[in-house]
Amino acid sequence: MFMRCFGAVFICCLISSMASMPALAEVKSSTDKIADAFMELDFDETESVSFEEYKAMVDLRAMARFEEMDANLDGEVTDAEYREFWRKNKAKWYRLQR
Numbered sequence: 001m002f003m004r005c006f007g008a009v010f011i012c013c014l015i016s017s018m019a020s021m022p023a024l025a026e027v028k029s030s031t032d033k034i035a036d037a038f039m040e041l042d043f044d045e046t047e048s049v050s051f052e053e054y055k056a057m058v059d060l061r062a063m064a065r066f067e068e069m070d071a072n073l074d075g076e077v078t079d080a081e082y083r084e085f086w087r088k089n090k091a092k093w094y095r096l097q098r
Contacts, residue, residue, distance in 0.1 A: 028036070041049045041057050069077045069085040077085075 038049065039047075041053045043053055043056075044050075066077065067073070069081055071081045071084065
C-alpha cells in the first residue's frame with residue numbers, strides 16, 4: 001500500500017514538474033540554420049532580404065578580407081601580402097585536387 005501511494009505521489013510530482021518545463025527546442029537542419037542566418041540580414045524587418053541589405057553584408061565581408069590581406073595597413077595589397085595571406089588561409093577554403 002505504501003509503495004502504491006508513494007508511486008502515485010511520485011508520478012503526480014513528475015507530471016507536475018514536466019508541465020512547468022519549457023518545451024524542448026525544435027531541432028533545426030543545417031539548411032534551416034543557414035536560412036535563419038541569411039534572414040538576419042533583413043534589417044528593415046520586411047521579412048525579406050533586399051539586394052541592398054545583402055550587398056551591405058558582402059561589402060563588410062570584403063572589407064574585412066581586404067584588411068586581413070593588407071598586412072602593413074597602407075590601403076593596398078601587394079603581391080607579397082596576397083601570397084602570404086593565401087598561404088595562411090588556402091586550407092580553410094580549398095582542398096587541393098589530387
